[in-house]
Amino acid sequence: MSEVAIRCENLSKQYRLGTQETYRALRDLISSVAAAPFRRRKSVVQNGYLWALEDVSFEIKCGEVVGIVGHNGAGKSTLLKILSRITKPTQGHAVINGRVGSLLEVGTGFHPELTGRENIYLNGAILGMRKSEIERKFDEIVAFAEVEKFIDTPVKRYSSGMYVRLAFGVAAHLETEVLLVDEVLAVGDAQFQKKCFAKMNEIGKHGRTILFVSHNIAAVRNICEEAVVLDRGRVIAKGEINKTVDQYLAQITVEDIEAVETTNFIVSSVEIKTDDSPIIKTFDRVEIRVQFEGKSEIADPGLYVSILTMESQRLTGLDFKDFTSAPPLRAGETCELGFTIESLPLLPGTYQIEIHLKDMARWLVEIVPRVYRFEVAETQVYGGRKLTRWFGNVGLRAQAFSGVRNSSKAQGCSN
């Protein structure tokens, strides 16, 4: 089992900056050819390029189930795209032993006009299955997706749930030695997600190598044995899942996050932390701090912070002006507003913080165009068992009690 499944050596990928500019017009070519003699070569290569991956080297053994974690833009998806041969590395190389199946998106190549049956064949072929293989697994796929009745209906008439189930069903039956999975389990309802996790676990148990990318840290912990942590295109940690993920989470809570701009504000950092530990646990005393400056004078600064689930369901919110008022802010002056929460009532899982900044004097409200994720660590909340989705997101400081009442009294109550 110690045979190497994936080996990356100094993988690097360079992208041109400005993600919006996807293709060039002919006139750009003409003008750049015309300008070529006057251009200094070096500056063009250096400016406007971004290393999405830099010197990434690691080895994954056969049968390992490895999670790849990191912020947005850390290079997770780029790494998966290179390993699944969709895009080429700029430098370095990688070797993969065995067939590779990649699941970068659920339902790639599904055509709305075609029926469920037709799409299974088409999607299977696109994912690299042979026709005979699809035929053999056809019934299994249909049963997994629970779409028996609608198998000859065009998928454009499917509900989104059915669509996702069918798409994942095909993908889950890929029998490659190496499987690359990107964030696809984030779709579908809770029950189906559970089914997908179970299927993934099953796949992992069959000795196949899985590389799994997800923002859902709880899912990564659940499925994976090992983790690779990426940060700004580099591998910063690799090892046993819980240790590595804890280390990563501890790091993101103290790390300075890059500044984000809105029309009138610049947010320099958003933090949520506890005093005594790098990891946030249910019922911890936590502080949420937001540092920002106004681009012009802000006469009456305001802040609204809300906490959302990963499915963007708003759990709760806090508005600064309900508590107190903040002093006026001169242009370019940084201020910090925040809240102390005595006992964070969130069950283990990943959440996101959404920020609105305001200038009450100008009736100005601006939403910060990114969310800040944080993780409430997996700990024993009630009794020590692992809480499922049935418990929701909110933690209650509760005690259970019991008592025996005599039956005649109980009868008296009901009368």
Added chain:
Amino acid sequence: MIRIEPASAWPSIGLRELWDYRELLYFLTWRDLKVRYKQTALGAAWAIIQPLFMMLVFSLFFGRLAGVPSDGIPYPLFTFCALLPWQLFAHSLTESSNSLVRNQNLITKVYFPRLVVPLSAVLAGLVDFAIAFVILLGMMLFYGIVPGSQILALPFFILLAVMTAMAVGLWLSALNVQYRDVRYTINFLVQFWLFATPVAYPSSIIPARWRVVYGLNPMVGVVEGFRWSLLGKPESPGALVMVSTVVVIILLTGGMFYFRRMEQQFADIV
């Protein structure tokens, strides 16, 4: 074992891998046809309507009114016999040129030899061709023309038409990913090319000393080949076809290499 390496300047054409993915090629072709026929009211009839109407228009304006010569063959048959390979070519060219951009969701999410995409667009064109071909046979019956042994050469001319479409389609589809302007030039190119090809007129009206130069347009060889093998035009277009074939082989080989080279960046720029 799969090796992943940086883009190389001279990648191989990868025919073996293409062969491994033949089932995907089949499914993509099948999808294109199925979807096209499902979404249109007339379905497969479109494969016939287009060349049929062009034949009517050409027969009326060029054959009847302008009195364009047709080498002694009834004009409608003369032009329809040329319209078939022409439609095959024009359709395949247009579809394959746009194919990569149209399938960008596949290209950015799954790996497979990218050649499959324009190839499947061309193959779908062949099915339309086969349907329209039945009409041609009916017309030949109507005019009482029985092809001789030259008909054995017909598959070669079909192949030549497909290869021409493929060659130009590969260049244009790869260019189209990078420069979206290409899309707007395709219609123009196809129209222009139609008049540079002896569809509405015979190549015999071109002075003999220019005919070899004329053959540099590979569709000239294809169209004349079709007329020769099906309608039994006496003189064989040998020299023309030779020139056309050589041009196609050069174009196709170049197109394949260019495509393979650009393919390595498709997912990044499409």
